[in-house]
Amino acid sequence: MGSYYDVDAILTDAQKVPCTFELTVPGLGFLEGNMSGDMKQGSKVELPLWLGEMLALSQSLNTSSLVTLDAPSALAPRVLNALKADPRTVDLRALAPHFYNLGARILELFDEEEMIEVLSDTFKARAAVIADQAHNPRGALGEGADFLRGLDENERQLFRAAHDSAKAVRAWMTELKKK
Amino acid sequence: MALPLPPGLTPPEIAFLCEMELVTVIPRQRLEGLELLGGPLKPLNPPQRTSVPLWLALLLKRQRRANILPPPWLSPESLTAILDHETEYADAFSPPPRLPPLASNNTLPFSPPFLPSSTADAAPDALPYHWLELGEMLLEAAADDFEDPDNVRKLLRGLREVRMAKLRHGVEVLDAGGGVPMNGVGGMEVGEGRAFVTGVIDGLRKIAASREQQKKDREREERENGYSDYDNDEMDMQ
Structure with a gap:
């Protein structure tokens, strides 16, 4: 998934997910802010996705895994319900700057049909609004400003792409008039 | 990613391709036949109508050596009819001009710009591939050849x-x-919409990537088990 140097992929992997330790790990207390202590069994810590994933998937000799992952708060049922109700009003950027990438990574780990549906529908509904805003130069400053501030990184790229292509056509038309 | 240009064609490039379209001109001066890369051009004899490539027509127009005859679909009546059609059917675009019948079975089908879709005898009821570029360029260079350019x-x-x-x-x-x-x-519309539409499809694919992976795994498993339900599934999907 993504290139090794893809900044967005790196930033996605750096987002925190809640993990629960299943075993007591000696010397790992610094993750909790406990500099010299042990990581107790059952303690909940927010770990970056890459670390949590590695710990959850790596199998030690006794077959139970080290930590269990939970879905991050950005993808909690509360958020998904809000998205189902009205995708346009949710501030995705406040939830996670790389909301959809995070969703895709989480869906690789969990099997959740419904989340795929909700995320796809959200993306489609918001993409239509993004396209309208991108073609309407006043929208970005006026009533659309709040919506645009809540776009996640993917959606910002989409906005930029739609805006740039519309601008290129307009530039060509004005160029034509100068001749 | 390192390329400064987006994928696809930029508007000036699309307009450049559009300049190969044939348009009808009424020459005002004689011009001897030209040997162009795209084929020989017949001598221009005023006031006989001839079809020339758009770039040459614009050049002649600018030098006041010819008048351009706008294609029939660029008349206010045709455009109004097409616009009505567009607003009436909200989920489809107005159909492209019909392709001429092939001369025989083994000839390759023609595509724009080798179809006379913008000459004076083109179909009046359909927008050809380069409608937007051609219309804008003709309106800019030869507004006085239109009956009602503002409309x-x-x-x-x-x-x-x-x-x-x-x-x-x-x-x-x-x-x-x-x-x-x-x-x-049309060409310009494809160029304008490309970045957005492909961006949306990429985003959707990313979100549904895990489901696709599951489907592939399941299909592979079924094939390995010698269970041939796969063919039927594909038939159902179509």
Whole structure:
């Protein structure tokens, strides 16, 4: 998934997910802010996705895994319900700057049909609004400003792409008039 | 990613391709035949109508050596009819001009710009592939050859707005495997919509990537088990 140097992929992997330790790990207390202590069994810590994933998937000799992952708060049922109700009003950027990438990574780990549906529908509904805003130069400053501030990184790229292509056509038309 | 240009063609490039379209001119001066890369050009004899490539027509027009005869679909009546059609059918674009019948079975089908879709005897009821570019360029260079240039310009703007809105709202019905019917979409519209539409499809594919992976795994498993339900599934999907 993504290139090794893809900044967005790196930033996605750096987002925190809640993990629960299943075993007591000696010397790992610094993750909790406990500099010299042990990581107790059952303690909940927010770990970056890459670390949590590695710990959850790596199998030690006794077959139970080290930590269990939970879905991050950005993808909690509360958020998904809000998205189902009205995708346009949710501030995705406040939830996670790389909301959809995070969703895709989480869906690789969990099997959740419904989340795929909700995320796809959200993306489609918001993409239509993004396209309208991108073609309407006043929208970005006026009533659309709040919506645009809540776009996640993917959606910002989409906005930029739609805006740039519309601008290129307009530039060509004005160029034509100068001749 | 390192390329400064987006994928696809930029508007000036699309306009450049459009300049190969044939348009009808009424020459005002004699001009001897030219040997062009695209084929020989017949001598221009005023006042006989001839079809020449758009770039030459614009050049002659600018030098006041010829008048351009706008294609029939660029008349206010045709454009109004097409605009009505566009607003009436909200989920499809107005159909492209009909292709001429093939001379025989083993000839290759022609495509723009080798079809005379913008000459004086083109079909009046359909927008050809380069409608927007051609219309804008003709209106700019040869506005005095139109009967009612302001009205034509207004109708072109209206058509462009309606069709771009349709293209944008087409993405709402997309899913990772589905599509939007884009029959009749013009070159400039494809160029303008490309970045947005491909961006949406990429995003949707990313979200549904895990489901696709599961499906592939399941299909592979079924094939390995010698269970041939796979063919039937594909038939059902179509």
